[in-house]
Amino acid sequence: xxxxxxxxxxxxxxxxxxxxxxxxxxxxxxxxxxxxxxxxxxxxxxxxxxxxxxxxxxxxxxxxxxxxxxxxxxxxxxxxxxxxxxxxxxxxxxxxxxxxxxxxxxxxxxxxxxxxxxxxxxxxx
Numbered sequence: 001x002x003x004x005x006x007x008x009x010x011x012x013x014x015x016x017x018x019x020x021x022x023x024x025x026x027x028x029x030x031x032x033x034x035x036x037x038x039x040x041x042x043x044x045x046x047x048x049x050x051x052x053x054x055x056x057x058x059x060x061x062x063x064x065x066x067x068x069x070x071x072x073x074x075x076x077x078x079x080x081x082x083x084x085x086x087x088x089x090x091x092x093x094x095x096x097x098x099x100x101x102x103x104x105x106x107x108x109x110x111x112x113x114x115x116x117x118x119x120x121x122x123x124x125x
Contacts, residue, residue, distance in 0.1 A: 001040050004033060007054065018058055024125060027104045028065070034097040035067050035119060043071020043117070058125075067119045074117060075110045076101070 008029050015025040032054070039052055053068040076098045102108050107122045 001037070003052075004036060007032065007036065011056070014056060020063075020125065024063075024123065028063075028123070031101050031104050031121065032065065032067075034101055035121075038076075038097060039067070039069045039071055039117075043069055043074065045072065061125045063123045063125055065121045065123075067117075067121075069117050070115060071117060073112050075112070076119065077108055077110045 011028055011032060012025065015028070020028075036052065044050055050070055053066075055064075055066040055068070057064045057066075079098050101121070104123075105121045106124050107120070109120045111118050111120075
């Protein structure tokens with residue numbers, strides 16, 4: 001988790017170079033923090049160091065963010081969205097972060113390739 005501040009700074013730097021609007025930068029940082037936190041907190045069953053790869057690409061008006069990790073296989077696109085009409089007390093614990101990622105991004109895709117989770121997120125700019 002100590003790398004998160006460095007990642008956010010890198011996103012901010014890229015966003016400035018690519019002239020992103022502040023709202024886009026805020027959403028990207030929120031999405032990245034949620035996805036990264038989920039990987040760090042849930043994908044690994046050991047105390048070893050692991051590498052999480054982050055790739056950002058801009059093609060015309062579409063930003064693609066890819067997050068690749070070697071953690072336990074987990075497809076967040078298969079999560080059923082929480083019932084947000086229920087009160088916090090009535091809702092099951094967990095799942096809101098992935099729900100917010102799905103709401104903020106235009107596409108959320110997952111694949112498991114060569115024992116790695118590959119989460120691809122796109123946002124139309």
